[in-house]
Amino acid sequence: MLELKTLALLKNKKNLLAFSAGIDSTALFFLLINSKIKFDIAIVNYSVREQSKEEVLYAQELAKKYNIICHIHNAIKINKNFEAKARELRYNFFHTLIKENSYNNLLTAHHLGDRFEWMMMQFCKGAGCAELTGMSILESRDNYSLIRPLLHLDKTELLKYLDNEKIKYFIDKTNYDKSIKRNNFRHNITKPLLKEYLSGIKKSFEYIDEDKQYLIKNTDIVTIKDFSYFKSFNSRSDIYTIDKHLKSLGHIITAKERELLKKEKSLVLGRKFLIVQDKSYIFISPFTDEKTTINKEFKELCRALKIEPKFRTYLYNNTKIFEKVRDLITKPKIY
Numbered sequence: 001m002l003e004l005k006t007l008a009l010l011k012n013k014k015n016l017l018a019f020s021a022g023i024d025s026t027a028l029f030f031l032l033i034n035s036k037i038k039f040d041i042a043i044v045n046y047s048v049r050e051q052s053k054e055e056v057l058y059a060q061e062l063a064k065k066y067n068i069i070c071h072i073h074n075a076i077k078i079n080k081n082f083e084a085k086a087r088e089l090r091y092n093f094f095h096t097l098i099k100e101n102s103y104n105n106l107l108t109a110h111h112l113g114d115r116f117e118w119m120m121m122q123f124c125k126g127a128g129c130a131e132l133t134g135m136s137i138l139e140s141r142d143n144y145s146l147i148r149p150l151l152h153l154d155k156t157e158l159l160k161y162l163d164n165e166k167i168k169y170f171i172d173k174t175n176y177d178k179s180i181k182r183n184n185f186r187h188n189i190t191k192p193l194l195k196e197y198l199s200g201i202k203k204s205f206e207y208i209d210e211d212k213q214y215l216i217k218n219t220d221i222v223t224i225k226d227f228s229y230f231k232s233f234n235s236r237s238d239i240y241t242i243d244k245h246l247k248s249l250g251h252i253i254t255a256k257e258r259e260l261l262k263k264e265k266s267l268v269l270g271r272k273f274l275i276v277q278d279k280s281y282i283f284i285s286p287f288t289d290e291k292t293t294i295n296k297e298f299k300e301l302c303r304a305l306k307i308e309p310k311f312r313t314y315l316y317n318n319t320k321i322f323e324k325v326r327d328l329i330t331k332p333k334i335y
Contacts, residue, residue, distance in 0.1 A: 001161065002031050006137060006149045013104040015039035016071075016097060018090070021055035024109035026169040027158040028150055032107075033066060039107065040069040042097055044090050047077060055170050071097050083180070088250040095248075098144050110135055111150040111158060116190045116201060117182060125255060130240045133212045141248045142223045152202065154194055216240050227314075227321050228284040229328070235262060238282055242275060245284060249273070266308040276311045281328050285314045285321075292316060305329060 010032075017032065019025045019041040032039055043059045045052045056072060063070035073093045078085045094106055118134040139146040150158065162169055178184045194201060217233040219241045228245060232238050239261050243253045251270050253261075260267050266276045274287040292313045302312045305326060315322040 001153060001157070002035055002149050003152060006147065007035055007037065009138065009145070009147055010037045010039075010105060010107075010149075014102060015105045015107055016094065016101075016103040017041045017107045018094060018109070019043045019059055019070075020109075020172075021058045021170045022109075022172055023155065023159055023162060023169050024111055024150065026167060027162055028107065028109040029062065030165065030167055031149070031161075038068075040071065040101075040103075042071040042073070042094060044073045044075055044086075044093060046075045046086060048082075049172070049174070051170060051172075058168065058170070083182075084252070091248075091250055103144060105145050105147050106141075107147050107149060109150055110148045112152060112154045112202065112205070113186065113190060113194060115151060115205065116194060117185050120190055121182070121185055128236065129211075130216055130236050133208050133216075136209070136212075139244065140218075140220075142221065142228070142245075146248075154198055156195075221245055224321060224324065226286050227318070229281050229325075232277070232280055232282055238277070242282060242284065246273060266310050268310065274310055274314065276308050278329055283311065283325065285311065288313065 015032075015037065017025065017029060017039050019029060020043060029041070041059060041063060043056055045056050059070050059072070062068075071093075073089075075086075075089055078089070097103065098106060115135045119132050122131045122134070135148060135151060137148055137151050161167075174180070175183060176187070178187060215236065217237045219230045219233060219237070221228050221230045221241070230241060233241075239253075239258060242261065243258070246253060246269065251273060253269065257267070257269050261275065261277075264277075266274065268274055268287045271289075272287060274283075274285050276283040276285070287310075290313075294312060294316045298316055299312070302309075302315070307315065307325070307329075315325060
C-alpha cells in the first residue's frame with residue numbers, strides 16, 4: 001500500500017513516527033513494519049480522555065514487541081484553544097526529539113481525507129491555488145524532512161487493512177464531535193464525497209500536485225540559530241514559504257496576517273516573529289519589544305542600507321547576522 005517513491009525516502013534513514021494508536025497511525029506503523037522500514041515512535045498523552053492511558057500502554061507494548069524506542073510526553077492540562085495548543089505542544093515535542101536524537105524524517109499518518117478536509121476548509125474560508133494544494137508527501141524543514149506516506153490513501157482503505165489483518169487500534173470518540181469545525185466538514189461534506197467520488201478525487205490531487213510546481217518555487221531556507229532567510233520568488237510563493245516555515249516553528253498564519261504580508265514590507269506575527277521582505281530576500285527573525293539603545297553609527301548604517309526599523313534591534317544584538325544581511329542586500333544583482 002505504501003508507494004515505492006515514499007519508501008525510498010525512508011530506507012537507511014533515522015525515522016520518527018508520530019503515533020496515537022488510532023486507525024491512521026496504527027495502520028502506518030504496521031505498513032512500515034511490513035516494509036522493513038526502521039523507525040521509532042512518539043506519543044503524547046493530553047490527559048483529557050481515560051482511554052489515553054490505554055493508548056500509551058499499547059504504544060509501549062508495540063515498541064517492546066518490535067524492539068523500537070517509544071518516546072512519551074505527558075502533557076499538562078490544556079484549558080482553552082485545545083486544538084491549536086495541542087498541535088503546538090505536539091510539534092515542540094517532536095522537534096525536541098528530532099534535535100536530540102538526530103532523526104532524519106518525521107512521519108505523520110495524514111491521509112487523503114485529511115488533505116481533502118483541509119482543502120475544503122481553506123476554500124470556504126477564502127484561499128488561492130497555493131493554499132488549496134494543502135499537504136504534500138514530502139516537506140523539507142530546517143533539519144529534517146516531514147513525510148506523509150499515507151496521503152494517497154483514504155481512511156476506509158486503512159480501516160479495511162487493519163480489520164483484514166486483525167490489528168488492534170483505538171477510536172477517539174472526540175472525532176465524532178461535530179461542534180468541532182474539522183469534524184463537521186469531515187462527516188457532513190468530505191466523507192460523503194470521498195465515498196461517492198474517491199477515484200476522481202485521487203486523480204484531481206495528482207493533477208494539483210503536478211500544477212503546484214509551476215506556481216510555487218521549492219525554496220531552500222537558510223537558518224542561522226534563530227534567524228532564517230530565503231531568496232524571494234514572487235509574492236504568492238514567498239507567503240507560502242513563510243507559512244510553511246512558521247508552521248514548523250508552531251505558528252499558523254491567520255487570513256488577516258496573510259493579507260498584511262501582501263502589503264507590508266515588515267510585519268510582526270503572533271508577537272513572536274518578524275518578517276522583513278527585501279527586494280531580493282525574505283528575512284525571518286524573532287521579535288522582541290524590549291527597548292535597546294542603538295548607537296548613532298549603527299543607526300546611520302541601517303538607514304544607508306534601508307533596513308527596516310523593526311529589524312534593527314535584532315541585528316544590533318546579533319553582529320554576525322547583521323553582517324550576513326548586509327552582504328545579501330548589497331550583493332550585486334546578476335541579470
